[in-house]
Amino acid sequence: xxxxxxxxxxxxxxxxxxxxxxxxxxxxxxxxxxxxxxxxxxxxxxxxxxxxxxxxxxxxxxxxxxxxxxxxxxxxxxxxxxxxxxxxxxxxxxxxxxxxxxxxxxxxxxxxxxxxxxxxxxxxxxxxxxxxxxxxxxxxxxxxxxxxxxxxxxxxxxxxxxxxxxxxxxxxxxxxxxxxxxxxxxxxxxxxxxxxxxxxxxxxxxxxxxxxxxxxxxxxxxxxxxxxxxxxxxxxxxxxxxxxxxxxxxxxxxxxxxxxxxxxxxxxxxxxxxxxxxxxxxxxxxxxxxxxxxxxxxxxxxxxxxxxxxxxxxxxxxxxxxxxxxxxxxxxxxxxxxxxxxxxxxxxxxxxxxxxxxxxx
Amino acid sequence: xxxxxxxxxxxxxxxxxxxxxxxxxxxxxxxxxxxxxxxxxxxxxxxxxxxxxxxxxxxxxxxxxxxxxxxxxxxxxxxxxxxxxxxxxxxxxxxxxxxxxxxxxxxxxxxxxxxxxxxxxxxxxxxxxxxxxxxxxxxxxxxxxxxxxxxxxxxxxxxxxxxxxxxxxxxxxxxxxxxxxxxxxxxxxxxxxxxxxxxxxxxxxxxxxxxxxxxxxxxxxxxxxxxxxxxxxxxxxxxxxxxxxxxxxxxxxxxxxxxxxxxxxxxxxxxxxxxxxxxxxxxxxxxxxxxxx
Numbered sequence: 104x105x106x107x108x109x110x111x112x113x114x115x116x117x118x119x120x121x122x123x124x125x126x127x128x129x130x131x132x133x134x135x136x137x138x139x140x141x142x143x144x145x146x147x148x149x150x151x152x153x154x155x156x157x158x159x160x161x162x163x164x165x166x167x168x169x170x171x172x173x174x175x176x177x178x179x180x181x182x183x184x185x186x187x188x189x190x191x192x193x194x195x196x197x198x199x200x201x202x203x204x205x206x207x208x209x210x211x212x213x214x215x216x217x218x219x220x221x222x223x224x225x226x227x228x229x230x231x232x233x234x235x236x237x238x239x240x241x242x243x244x245x246x247x248x249x250x251x252x253x254x255x256x257x258x259x260x261x262x263x264x265x266x267x268x269x270x271x272x273x274x275x276x277x278x279x280x281x282x283x284x285x286x287x288x289x290x291x292x293x294x295x296x297x298x299x300x301x302x303x304x305x306x307x308x309x310x311x312x313x314x315x316x317x318x319x320x321x322x323x324x325x326x327x328x329x330x331x332x333x334x335x336x337x338x339x340x341x342x343x344x345x346x347x348x349x350x351x352x353x354x355x356x357x358x359x360x361x362x363x364x365x366x367x368x369x370x371x372x373x374x375x376x377x378x379x380x381x382x383x384x385x386x387x388x389x390x391x392x393x394x395x396x397x398x399x400x401x402x403x404x405x406x407x408x409x410x411x412x413x414x415x416x417x418x419x420x421x422x423x424x425x426x427x428x429x430x431x432x433x434x435x436x437x438x439x440x441x442x443x444x445x446x447x448x449x450x451x452x453x454x455x456x457x458x459x460x461x462x463x464x
Numbered sequence: 465x466x467x468x469x470x471x472x473x474x475x476x477x478x479x480x481x482x483x484x485x486x487x488x489x490x491x492x493x494x495x496x497x498x499x500x501x502x503x504x505x506x507x508x509x510x511x512x513x514x515x516x517x518x519x520x521x522x523x524x525x526x527x528x529x530x531x532x533x534x535x536x537x538x539x540x541x542x543x544x545x546x547x548x549x550x551x552x553x554x555x556x557x558x559x560x561x562x563x564x565x566x567x568x569x570x571x572x573x574x575x576x577x578x579x580x581x582x583x584x585x586x587x588x589x590x591x592x593x594x595x596x597x598x599x600x601x602x603x604x605x606x607x608x609x610x611x612x613x614x615x616x617x618x619x620x621x622x623x624x625x626x627x628x629x630x631x632x633x634x635x636x637x638x639x640x641x642x643x644x645x646x647x648x649x650x651x652x653x654x655x656x657x658x659x660x661x662x663x664x665x666x667x668x669x670x671x672x673x674x675x676x677x678x679x680x681x682x683x684x685x686x687x688x689x690x691x692x693x694x695x696x697x698x699x700x701x702x703x704x705x706x707x708x709x710x711x712x713x714x715x716x717x718x719x720x721x722x723x724x725x726x727x728x729x730x731x732x733x734x735x736x737x738x739x740x741x742x743x744x745x746x747x748x749x750x751x752x753x754x755x756x757x
Contacts, residue, residue, distance in 0.1 A: 423564025431553035
């Protein structure tokens with residue numbers, strides 16, 4: 104008898120297969136030139152947003168806490184990797200070596216920050232945690248916007264005041280120019296790499312959710328006191344989840360920064376964190392597949408519907424409110440469930456009728 | 465002398481934070497939720513006053529009254545539409561909804577009032593006070609903010625402790641179900657709380673925009689968050705605590721801006737929040753709540 108796959112495993116394999124099909128289809132379209140230049144430009148951002156959404160979903164859906172610092176971690180990943188790439192772009196010319204290194208550096212820097220921030224912050228819960236992560240995101244953005252880094256033969260020069268304060272030698276070069284941000288980053292992000300990273304992100308996330316650690320984290324979400332009483336180390340598991348979220352957000356930041364020639368810290372603002380939250384909420388809290396789909400759809404939609412672009416943010420706000428009322432209000436949810444059941448009843452009845460007919464033969 | 469001036473400015477800013485923090489602390493005490501949109505109600509109040517004065521040429525006092533009414537209605541509407549259906553939902557859903565409402569108000573304001581920040585003209589006509597032969601000048605706005613916040617805190621304390629409606633609020637914050645059994649209408653009490661909080665937000669908006677006259681759709685966001693920090697520092701649910709917390713945060717922010725680093729002033733305020741939550745999570749005047757299994 105064939106061994107049946109576990110439900111979770113089957114779910115994850117379906118997602119991998121779907122993603123693989125989409126990636127191959129897009130790749131064929133790109134190679135045969137059947138793709139609009141607009142969509143082609145959106146491919147890397149879609150992967151970036153999908154990674155961000157999946158990583159935030161680990162905190163929101165699995166840990167059950169709200170982090171609004173996603174943009175901040177992305178900013179750390181973006182900046183640290185861009186500094187690295189700018190420093191080594193003359194010595195390591197091969198992007199296939201340089202870029203993976205940049206990804207690892209960006210991810211690890213973000214994860215380290217995530218853990219440093221997480222140690223004091225994760226003692227908090229709920230509203231407090233949300234507001235503190237939001238605050239940290241803003242602080243990170245402000246610090247990077249005030250940062251000047253240059254290098255010359257004497258090494259790196261760092262200042263928080265102004266360009267002149269760096270005292271660069273005449274052969275010096277600016278890497279980060281305060282609010283003007285970072286420029287000259289090699290354009291290493293390609294759709295292929297971004298797609299591979301997205302795929303790896305999904306594998307990491309699914310395996311995390313279905314691991315012993317993931318189950319421990321979910322038990323904290325469902326009942327913290329019960330989890331604690333059976334000996335689960337809450338701080339440890341929270342830190343692991345938070346660190347993983349930060350790591351993946353940092354990796355997304357690397358892809359993002361290497362997709363543009365120049366980059367400003369002001370891009371990583373509160374709105375970006377909210378946008379990622381909208382992806383997670385629309386895709387379904389806790390659903391990895393949903394996050395990817397929501398990120399892809401909501402990134403493409405405004406580009407195709409330019410006329411409604413003005414109302415885009417308003418639309419996001421309405422999504423957040425309506426989705427929450429639909430899923431969390433008992434009356435509204437029961438209304439949907441009842442009608443859905445009716446619909447499902449029709450389909451399943453037909454199916455079972457067909458099966459009995461088959462058995463009768 | 466410069467230090468004294470900074471200190472007075474800090475107290476003034478802190479008084480504004482205190483008025484905002486009262487809104488957070490009331491709502492948090494009674495509905496057990498962080499009303500993320502509270503800061504944006506401030507911004508709406510600011511815009512109502514601005515438009516009433518500049519576009520409709522109304523008297524400043526009438527404009528302020530109009531803003532209070534508008535924000536009160538807005539607060540009740542937000543509560544009825546977005547928060548009431550989620551009374552029994554998990555705190556995560558409520559929090560996401562509150563963020564949605566905040567984002568909605570910000571972007572609605574962007575569409576209705578335009579993208580360009582406007583310059584707010586102060587509605588306060590209190591003369592300047594000069595001390596020490598003009599070495600220290602206290603602006604009218606500063607005096608107004610301090611006096612207004614003191615009056616509000618006293619008034620609100622009297623209302624909560626000495627009227628029937630106020631005591632109903634205390635009862636609901638203590639135990640919703642028990643309050644209901646005693647014949648208190650919990651829904652109308654929560655609405656009343658939102659109404660008071662939002663009305664105060666309008667006044668805070670006027671004070672804030674008079675002191676810091678640039679008004680845009682995100683004006684309320686940062687002061688809102690800092691006022692929440694103030695409410696936590698003072699002890700959430702406590703009215704005098706909001707005043708103490710607000711003034712502490714205001715002074716820390718202004719002194720930090722003047723003597724440490726202008727860019728890091730916000731960071732210092734948030735560091736205070738983390739410190740408070742680690743050392744004494746209930747805040748200065750907060751009550752300890754035991755967690756039940």
